[in-house]
Amino acid sequence: MSDIEPDLVRGPERHRAGRLDRVLPYTRVVAYVVLPFLVAATFLLVVLPGGTAAHFAWTIDPPITSMLLGAAYAGGIWFFVQVAVQRQWHRVRHGFPAVLVFASLASAATFLHWDRFHFGHLSFITWVALYITTPVLVLIAIVVNLREDDGAPEVDDVEIPAPWRYSLAIVGAAASVTGLVLFVVPSLLVDVWAWDVTPLTARIVGTVLTLPGMVNVWMLWDARWSAFRRVFQAQLVSLAVIVLALVVRVGDLVWARPSAWLFTIGIIASVGAYVVFTVSLERRRTSLERGRTA
Template sequence: MSAPELSTRADDGILPGTRWVAIFIIPFLVAAVILLFGFPTRTGELFAWPIAPSLSAYLLASAYLGGIWFFVRVATARRWHHVRHGYPAVVVFAAALLVATLLHLDRFSMNLSFIVWFTLYATTPFVIAVVAIVQRPRDPGTADTPDVLIPGFMRVGLAVTGACAFVTGAVMFVAPQAATAFWAWQVTPLTAQALGAVLSLTGVVNAALLWDARWSAFRILFQAQLLSLAAIVLSLVGGHAELLWDRPMTPVFIGLVTAGVVVYGWLTLWCELRLRSAKVHEP
């Protein structure tokens, strides 16, 4: 391939098809957030399957809320590298939910919501994977002008934190029966696997910090994670009566969520202040 062709491919652009896929997904995420946050006790009739207690519905909705922000930004972003690291996480999340669905078909409601759910998760992992593969060569690997480089110790720390979340999610997914005995509130094997899929998001996103230090490559993703974390905090406040305080996982989970808000919030503020300073002093 000639140099001009390589330059054209590595233009950091977002293809129209990528934007249209994002725009197509957003309404389904909005509908899910409304149903799960607004009607958590009626998920059996309004959503794809009955979810109890409400905290499980809230946690799934929190992930979808972050997804709305992410895909809105995909539809409007100027550069591919601003959103590229979110795609592997979406593939893993959607694939996990597809597998969970196939393993627990008897738990789902045979209604329109289930048909939509099954159709989306039978196609989304593959569509998103194709989009990521087609778009991947367009990231030139360069930082924005100006940009901020995230310090190595911060990146390693977040990657380790994400790995812990991913391992926890993997245990819940692979051994959902065990999760019913240790999780912070009552879960079924299906909801345990769904929550495990949610926990995988942070792990997959944060793993990319090990080889990419550009703040511009994580800014949107951290905003989405902060939005999800804020929703989880509000969910824990609203659903505190459903927490099982005799289980060690309850204070651990609350502590991790609190730490997540503090760490992501502080790092976002730190990077944004330095980015603003760089813009002020830009020649």
């Protein structure tokens, strides 16, 4: 997209080479199937974070870990609603690799720590069924929709400036690397993490932290704001819930550990950066739309 004007993208006509930029019916069905489970899990983990021993697939302690996982599900609600209602695949495509990695890692963590789960509980059965099937369903969605996006921008699309793209990719990469270290070798960080974690909860925290990197990395190849707008809204929803968790579960953090301060400052800085980024791109998009219709 190096030949794109800095503010206004006047792309070629879409639908070339048989690519219609559609969210295919299969993918929309997956969204409708997943959404009720995301809503239920978000309620249990964010509203009732201290009750996982009784009502969730496994006991999560301290509750801030529950809320962190619930934050990922809250963002997932926003994302899959967009998948259900949007008609253009490129508007949601960059969220799917993140969901695939998240679901695959959560599935692996389940089988690595099988003994920690509440066998026979309805939530356990649901959890296992979802994390066996979701990676497969999401991978199929990626494959069947893969050729739907020809890379053309929308009319009056906005290009994401290179400094923003590279900066956000670096921020996402840092979060993902931290998450992968937590997942692969949790013993390295269990004793120094911002709050008390077990190998299982460390892996789940790591799984959540991979999400921004799996989204932001695609900015290195795709500068269309229309391709990230809805996914970034989902990330903002997740960040808002994480901030809520830091406020209501502040006592769960071990402030004697530098990581508690680093995590808190990092989340606050991320919220600030994401808000400034989103608002600036939205203002530019609105300005261009007004100019076009004037």
